[in-house]
Amino acid sequence: MSFKDLIDKQRLPRHVAIIMDGNGRWARLRGKYRTYGHRHGVRSVREVAEAGAELGLEYLTLFAFSTENWKRPKTEVNALMRLLVQTIHKEIKTLHENNISLKAIGDLDNLPEPILSELTEAISETAKHNSMSLILALSYSSRWEITGTIRTIAEKVRAGAINPDDINQKMICDHLSTSAFPDPELLIRTSGENRISNFLLWQIAYAELYFTPKLWPDFRKEDLYEAIVDYQKRERRFGKISEQVNGK
Numbered sequence: 001m002s003f004k005d006l007i008d009k010q011r012l013p014r015h016v017a018i019i020m021d022g023n024g025r026w027a028r029l030r031g032k033y034r035t036y037g038h039r040h041g042v043r044s045v046r047e048v049a050e051a052g053a054e055l056g057l058e059y060l061t062l063f064a065f066s067t068e069n070w071k072r073p074k075t076e077v078n079a080l081m082r083l084l085v086q087t088i089h090k091e092i093k094t095l096h097e098n099n100i101s102l103k104a105i106g107d108l109d110n111l112p113e114p115i116l117s118e119l120t121e122a123i124s125e126t127a128k129h130n131s132m133s134l135i136l137a138l139s140y141s142s143r144w145e146i147t148g149t150i151r152t153i154a155e156k157v158r159a160g161a162i163n164p165d166d167i168n169q170k171m172i173c174d175h176l177s178t179s180a181f182p183d184p185e186l187l188i189r190t191s192g193e194n195r196i197s198n199f200l201l202w203q204i205a206y207a208e209l210y211f212t213p214k215l216w217p218d219f220r221k222e223d224l225y226e227a228i229v230d231y232q233k234r235e236r237r238f239g240k241i242s243e244q245v246n247g248k
């Protein structure tokens with residue numbers, strides 16, 4: 001039996017976020033260069049995108065490249081950038097077939113021109129699709145995002161457009177790069193690392209965290225289903241007590 005059969009379609013998370021990790025180790029285990037692992041990670045990206053859209057998730061965010069990843073050896077950064085361009089170009093078909101719209105968050109102006117134009121084109125070509133939004137976090141880190149948000153709000157205060165007394169959680173959310181999306185209810189990280197690595201720190205305040213030892217290139221649809229089944233077994237209390245959330 002598949003974990004898919006155990007999923008309650010009425011209680012799906014609207015938004016799942018994934019920290020795709022373990023490509024380098026997957027390649028090393030096979031005596032290959034790290035980029036071999038990244039290339040094999042593309043299939044996992046396709047599988048989770050298809051599975052998410054088939055299930056009826058509304059948003060799927062993938063941490064594809066962090067602000068800190070720029071510090072990796074230049075050869076790896078260049079190979080990853082090339083792979084991203086090729087993947088977006090090749091997988092546009094998958095996006096069309098599955099009615100998925102592509103979006104991106106992060107310091108996109110920092111991306112090399114070929115990836116930025118490929119990305120912009122794919123975003124605009126898929127803008128009308130409405131089954132699921134696939135959000136790529138590229139050159140993204142949460143501290144980068146929160147710093148930018150604070151700067152923007154501070155500038156509005158200086159210009160007299162915002163009164164500091166009016167700053168509240170909603171205003172902060174509205175200035176984050178994720179302002180158009182709901183917070184993820186489920187955050188998955190592969191490769192057995194139990195940390196968040198500067199990803200969506202504000203947005204995951206109440207997310208359920210799911211860590212799996214699977215390395216990203218081995219992650220398949222079934223693994224996403226398993227994570228969702230696990231999520232659905234949990235009681236989300238948002239600071240309340242069990243009796244309150246269960247209406248007793």
Ligand code: FPP
Pocket residue numbers: 020021022023024025026034038039041042045062063064065066069083084087088136191
């Ligand atoms: C983390 O593994 C993975 C990345 C930094 C890159 C993820 C990119 C892809 C899967 C390529 C295609 C993606 C898209 C969205 C088109 P790691 O290198 O940190 O692995 P390690 O922890 O084993 O070293």
